Amino acid sequence: MSHSLLAAAVILAQILLLLAMSFSIIRMVRGPRAQDRVLALDALYVNAMLLLLTIGIRSGSLLYVEAGLIIALLGFAGTVALSKFLMRGQVIE
Amino acid sequence: MSHLDALPPWAAILVAVFVMLGALFAFVGSLGLLRLKNFYQRVHAPTLGTTLGTFFMLAGSITCFSVLHGRPIFYEILIGVFLTLTTPITLMLLVRAALYRDREEGSADVPQAQLHE
C-alpha cells in the first residue's frame, strides 16, 4: 500500500517537474527581453537538477545525485557569465 | 521498483510526502515565471524552487538512501549548500544587469541612478 503510494508520488512529482521545465522553456522562448531568458534558463537547470534527484530515488542509484551536484555548479557558472555579458557586452574583461 | 520495496512503510510515506512537496514548490515557482507581469516580479518566482523545493527534495533523497543503505548518507546536503551560496549571487547579478539595461534605455519603471554614483 505505502509502496504503491510512493511509486505514484514519485511519478506525479516527475510530471510536475516536467511541467515546471516546460514553463521555463516557454518563458525562455517568449522572452520578451534577454534578462527574462537568462532567468528562465536559471530556473530550467534548477528544475532539471530536482528531476535528476527524483530519477535517482526511482532507480536507487546515488550517481544521479552527483550529476545533480555538477548541474548545480555548472548552471551557476553559466548564469553568472550570461549576466555579466548582459551588463557589459563581454564575459571576461 | 524492486529496491523501493525494501523501504519500511513509514519511510516510504515520508519520502513520498517530501518528494511531492518539493516538486510542488518547484512547480509553483515556475508557474510564477510564466504568470507574473514584468521582469522584476518574475525574479522572485524561481527562489521558491531553489529554497523550499530543493530542501524538501533533498530531505526525501536523504531519507530514501539512508534507510535503503542502512547508514546515514547525507552528501546530498552539498547540493543545498552550493545552491544557497550561489542563488543569491546569480539573482543579484541578473537584477543589476537588468537595472543597468533599463536605465541605459531611460525606462520610466525603474528608479534612476543617484547623481553621485
Next chain:
Amino acid sequence: MIRRWLPYPILSALLLLIWLLLSQSVAPGTILLGALLGIALAKMFGLLRPPKAHLRNYPLLGRLFLRVVLDIFRSNLAVGRLILCRDRRVRSGFVAIPLQLTDRYGLAVLACIITSTPGTIWVSYDPSANILLIHVLDLVDEAGWTDTIKQRYERPLLEIFQ
C-alpha cells in the same frame, strides 16, 4: 607557527568537511588529502588579502539563522499563494532603505538574507550615501518593509559585525 600554516582555521575545517562528504569516506588517506587541500586553499584565499571580519556574539548569529530559515519558510508560502491566486492585483515596487550597517561582511550577509527570501530581492547598494535599494513583490506599505528589514535583520547584524 600555527597562524602561519593555518591562517583561516574555520575555512580549512569546512573545506576538509566538504572533501570528506564528496568522497564519502573517513579513511586516513582521504583525511590527509582533504587536510592538505584545506590548508593549501586557505593559504591561497589569504593571497587575496581579504579584509578582517570581527565576529561577535555567536549565539545571536545562531538565533538570526533560525529566524531567517523561518522567514524563508513563511515567505515561500506567501509568494506561492500570490502566484496561485490569479485575480489578485500584485502591487510590487522598489523600496529605498537608508542603512546604518557599513561592515562589508555584514552587508554581504544581509544581501544573501534578502535575496534568498522569496518576495524580496537586493537590487543595488550605494556605498557613498549608504542607501540600499530592494525590490518587493508584495508591496503593501513601504514604511512597513523599511521597518522590517531594519528591525529584523539589520539590528542583529549591527551587533554581530560592528
